Amino acid sequence: MANLRQASLRHANLALVTRTVLAAETPPSRADVAAATSLTRSTVSRLVDELVAGGVLEEVESVVGGPGRPGRPATPLTASRGHFAALGLQIGVGHLAARLVDLSGTVLAERLVNVDLAGSKPSSALRRLGSLAARVLAEAPEGCRVVGAGLALPGLVDVGSGRLLSAPNLGWEDVVPGTGLEEALGGLELKLRVGNEADLAAYAFAHPAPGRDNEPQDFVYLSGEVGIGGAVVLDGEVMTGRHGWAGEIGHVCIDPDGPPCRCGSTGCLEQYAGRLAMLSAAGLDVAAIDGELRGRVEAGDEQACDAVRSAGRALGIALGGVVNVLDIPTVVLGGHLAQVGELLSPEVEAVLARRVLSAHWVTPRVAIAPDDPAAGATGAALIALEELVRHPADVLGT
């Protein structure tokens, strides 16, 4: 519990002003910020001047087609572009990704390679990722300051120590990715934050850009990769739980007498709605392309339709329990589940309507995330930038 000195007051108000500018739909003037924060214009002016001088905010040329109101025209403010950025990395089972995102949410540079990493050696994968990162960093514009880096991983992560405890789909155990990436990031003295892929993708869904909020701000996110990862977002924040392992919806029990799961339990959701389970139930090969299942369903293939329906039913049962416990009536399907999202959602919504206690008052809804294999990388970068939004004073000279 930190105390409040006068300086922290200024820090807090700098953060408040920054956040207000970033959160706004259209670039606000100093006066708009003053009105929104209930600070006085004089105070806002002083804070904004500092933030502009420090390169956090930018003054935009007033738009020509403006409203044309009487009075002195406003100076619109936005997040600076290209001055501060963060590096987002991702290791998936089938790809590596590196992205450089700036304070305005713009992707300054990006590299994505598809490569099968199942059963791979961590050190070589990290070396490859390191070279991707280095190339992306080299593309940063002149005068761009990289303030943080994050890495999205498909497994159980210990956020505190930056350790990947277990990633069954990669076959990795107890890896510290930071050491393998030091080379590429060493020169920048960047602390690498690691996080769960689903958690970070969910964060990216809730926040299109640093400090900006998307609707909804409360939802359950399901990320279908090989298994089914998940995340719970409350008020725009990812609920990571006591140790950072929250969101393992893939291993919620659908039927205690169901098929055994590789986690050691039985009847887990993953055994009903995982990628492998859905494909084999539809009579497709494991190596089938994602579009194949969708095509069959749209063609009216009975077996494929049954496969999707039963996956939807299992998802509904698992999510029904989650919604009952958390009262978060929005579910977002991401990853490979997004690709068959339209097919799944009717069945999922039907089961939810029946199984959720409060469905009578608020109907649970299913939303579908945009199909971005590197959403976790974006989320990792956004979380690093969020640190800057929270403490803008740290990057100001003062």
Next chain:
Amino acid sequence: MANLRQASLRHANLALVTRTVLAAETPPSRADVAAATSLTRSTVSRLVDELVAGGVLEEVESVVGGPGRPGRPATPLTASRGHFAALGLQIGVGHLAARLVDLSGTVLAERLVNVDLAGSKPSSALRRLGSLAARVLAEAPEGCRVVGAGLALPGLVDVGSGRLLSAPNLGWEDVVPGTGLEEALGGLELKLRVGNEADLAAYAFAHPAPGRDNEPQDFVYLSGEVGIGGAVVLDGEVMTGRHGWAGEIGHVCIDPDGPPCRCGSTGCLEQYAGRLAMLSAAGLDVAAIDGELRGRVEAGDEQACDAVRSAGRALGIALGGVVNVLDIPTVVLGGHLAQVGELLSPEVEAVLARRVLSAHWVTPRVAIAPDDPAAGATGAALIALEELVRHPADVLGT
């Protein structure tokens, strides 16, 4: 998003000092508070003086058997006793309760009556509760200021409007308890906060007194009344969800092909581990006393043991899902589940160890709440007092 003026700085530090004093195990001196908050002694002194003058804190006579260190002896500080209090009310299926709790966590006055309210008329029950409340308020010591009131209800509550949407076990629908209690509370101009019984009981379990924290601060609470209510506590705060309906663990699905539940779904936890389900599985009458089941198990009655085991298994399955999703490896059994807690916990822990993905790193544990039928009333009072702890400036003259 509130701005920060200088006054709010003082408010925040008043709150910080108050919380520091209340949270301390033993009454701290001004110097202790300064050390804990990293404020200076001079600042703490001024703030404490104000709080003592306002009746929020009290100076205690230094203990005779003190440590006997050199230097000027300290003046220990504690929460004031009997100056500020809040009224906690509870309507259960089998009882009504009213409690007056002060800032030190002491119960100043209390009334509890056992009465069967299943299928009762809300208005008459509220009238009875009102008279209980009036009698408890009359017992308040001289000079005691009642700063808030709360009501714990066994059902779905809309916290914003103070409305009870549905309490199936009472047979109540769409009741606004505040209007029925105006008479008893009207003279005090108290805003009545309503809340879910399990949420408030869970809060009371996490906080033995206002501003004080109990271990654990993160847990899933199960409240067995007639049905099974629940609550999720994160970092000492009850997670109420988007609409305040979180925690309905009783209707998590154990088996989609299981018996129908009165909620309209099938195979809900309540059908396996509810009071009725457990008693009938054990071959006992619905009206059996709670101790009866326990007695039979301890006597080695096979049917009773089976009933408890199968309830424990169902609890384990439901809680396993919750722990996987929330990463909160502590479960607290309250209400009638607490009475058979020692019998249930071995089976529940065994199932959790098997079904929780992260059990390998952190073993999920079951704890048992103290048996207090009016724990919800205490929680309601504590939450009202928490408001004072958060904004002590509001009750100071300044």
Next chain:
DNA sequence: AGGGTTTGTTTTGTCGTGCAACTTATATCC
């Protein structure tokens, strides 16, 4: 009795904000 030690108070200085007056830049009206 006197030095040492820790608590609590007083005094002075610094810093950030609010307030109000002022300047700047545009639109509108006659």
Next chain:
DNA sequence: GGATATAAGTTGCACGACAAAACAAACCCT
């Protein structure tokens, strides 16, 4: 085209809250 209205942004001053340091108080120990 000039006067006026309107709103944005700036400047100077006062207030309030905290920090720092010196001081007073109360107790232990030798």
